[in-house]
Amino acid sequence: MHVLDEVVAKGVRQRRLDVERDGHRVPALLWTPDGDAGPRPVVMLGHGASGSKSQDYIVAVARTLVRHHGLSAVAIDGPVHGDRRAEAGTDGDAAFLDFAARWSADDTLIDTMVADWRATLDAVQALPEVAGGRCGLWGLSMGTIFGLPLAAAEPRVAVAVLGLMGIAGPTKERFAADAPAVRCPVLFLVQWNDELFKRERAFDLFDALGSTDKRMHAHPGRHAEVPAEEFEASAVFLASHLAG
Amino acid sequence: MHVLDEVVAKGVRQRRLDVERDGHRVPALLWTPDGDAGPRPVVMLGHGASGSKSQDYIVAVARTLVRHHGLSAVAIDGPVHGDRRAEAGTDGDAAFLDFAARWSADDTLIDTMVADWRATLDAVQALPEVAGGRCGLWGLSMGTIFGLPLAAAEPRVAVAVLGLMGIAGPTKERFAADAPAVRCPVLFLVQWNDELFKRERAFDLFDALGSTDKRMHAHPGRHAEVPAEEFEASAVFLASHLAG
Numbered sequence: 001m002h003v004l005d006e007v008v009a010k011g012v013r014q015r016r017l018d019v020e021r022d023g024h025r026v027p028a029l030l031w032t033p034d035g036d037a038g039p040r041p042v043v044m045l046g047h048g049a050s051g052s053k054s055q056d057y058i059v060a061v062a063r064t065l066v067r068h069h070g071l072s073a074v075a076i077d078g079p080v081h082g083d084r085r086a087e088a089g090t091d092g093d094a095a096f097l098d099f100a101a102r103w104s105a106d107d108t109l110i111d112t113m114v115a116d117w118r119a120t121l122d123a124v125q126a127l128p129e130v131a132g133g134r135c136g137l138w139g140l141s142m143g144t145i146f147g148l149p150l151a152a153a154e155p156r157v158a159v160a161v162l163g164l165m166g167i168a169g170p171t172k173e174r175f176a177a178d179a180p181a182v183r184c185p186v187l188f189l190v191q192w193n194d195e196l197f198k199r200e201r202a203f204d205l206f207d208a209l210g211s212t213d214k215r216m217h218a219h220p221g222r223h224a225e226v227p228a229e230e231f232e233a234s235a236v237f238l239a240s241h242l243a244g
Numbered sequence: 245m246h247v248l249d250e251v252v253a254k255g256v257r258q259r260r261l262d263v264e265r266d267g268h269r270v271p272a273l274l275w276t277p278d279g280d281a282g283p284r285p286v287v288m289l290g291h292g293a294s295g296s297k298s299q300d301y302i303v304a305v306a307r308t309l310v311r312h313h314g315l316s317a318v319a320i321d322g323p324v325h326g327d328r329r330a331e332a333g334t335d336g337d338a339a340f341l342d343f344a345a346r347w348s349a350d351d352t353l354i355d356t357m358v359a360d361w362r363a364t365l366d367a368v369q370a371l372p373e374v375a376g377g378r379c380g381l382w383g384l385s386m387g388t389i390f391g392l393p394l395a396a397a398e399p400r401v402a403v404a405v406l407g408l409m410g411i412a413g414p415t416k417e418r419f420a421a422d423a424p425a426v427r428c429p430v431l432f433l434v435q436w437n438d439e440l441f442k443r444e445r446a447f448d449l450f451d452a453l454g455s456t457d458k459r460m461h462a463h464p465g466r467h468a469e470v471p472a473e474e475f476e477a478s479a480v481f482l483a484s485h486l487a488g
Binding site for chain 2 (some may be wrong): 192206207210214215216217218219220228229
């Protein structure tokens with residue numbers, strides 16, 4: 001693991017890391033409290049297509065978890081996003097289109113990303129300020145495309161916020177197969193008028209989750225219009241299962 | 245208004261009232277803080293079929309609102325329930341069957357209950373310890389059968405918790421007609437495996453609500469299995485729009 005950069009603001013230490021896995025580097029951001037040595041559980045934050053590990057809402061959720069909920073947080077760039085791109089993720093539209101093409105054509109896409117996430121979790125949990133064992137997962141839309149298989153595969157995931165996704169798209173069979181293997185408590189978010197992934201297919205995915213402790217929160221509006229209320233509810237939900 | 249009885253426990257004053265309207269009496273319970281003279285907004289609590297104004301979950305919600313959320317609360321018996329019955333509501337199954345028969349046969353049922361609620365609201369808001377103007381509404385299942393038309397008709401209703409009901413049953417046309425007239429913020433609860441009112445019809449009702457500020461919380465389980473989490477969320481939601 002290589003620390004490339006570090007900034008501290010309002011009690012939150014943000015480190016830009018590269019995690020090495022099988023000869024490639026996974027670009028990551030890690031948020032921990034400044035000057036607090038005690039280990040805290042970590043939440044893995046998966047961004048949506050066209051975004052990156054450092055887009056505004058990811059950083060905002062991370063900082064909220066650290067400042068108000070007793071947790072730490074880590075984000076990595078999705079495939080063809082952020083620092084995995086030549087232009088470092090400044091062109092969201094290009095990343096979105098490249099992702100759509102890869103999602104359709106690359107059978108290894110999900111397993112590669114799950115392996116990147118697990119290597120990242122191993123790396124940050126080796127730090128004294130990050131607790132080993134139980135962790136959280138938060139990922140909407142593309143964050144669920146990878147987060148759902150990750151939650152199904154990784155027993156350390158003890159709580160997850162998923163959503164803005166259905167049993168739909170090029171890997172819908174994978175979602176249908178993996179959903180029953182998700183057993184942790186889940187908060188599942190739906191946008192009632194989602195124009196990318198129809199709510200009926202999101203209902204299918206919610207239904208298929210193996211978790212007995214699950215709830216759906218749905219709001220009117222389009223795919224990207226998740227209200228602030230659910231970012232707050234996400235943080236409270238994650239903390240209620242991890243903190244303290 | 246006649247006060248028939250009063251008990252105080254753990255800071256909550258519970259009064260058994262009869263509200264007079266057009267020659268009949270509406271049996272009610274009112275919960276306010278003990279020894280606090282300041283006026284507080286009131287939440288109208290509508291119980292479900294087979295229950296009553298004094299069933300456990302109604303009393304628990306009322307006490308939570310008073311003790312922890314700076315509100316007051318009032319409940320009345322539904323038609324053929326509680327103190328409107330000869331045996332004073334001790335036979336829930338009989339009340340359920342009588343209600344089902346009345347719901348199918350009595351065209352005046354909803355308007356009568358809405359009028360009873362509005363008279364009750366007038367009566368309790370005339371007390372110095374209850375604030376006039378904006379109030380809340382909480383009612384699931386039969387509590388929504390009457391609460392939805394009440395929220396549509398009564399401009400003082402500034403926030404509502406509804407659910408466990410759909411555009412279904414003998415008065416489904418009434419729900420379809422009234423739902424667009426509900427404009428206040430709404431929390432709408434759905435039980436995913438509701439055996440009495442199917443979730444698809446609940447989705448129709450959620451869709452039809454005129455409120456732009458609405459959210460649905462859905463949980464696995466049958467009609468009567470609403471988890472404690474949503475009772476807590478209800479109280480927080482009501483208080484966030486009424487208290488302070």
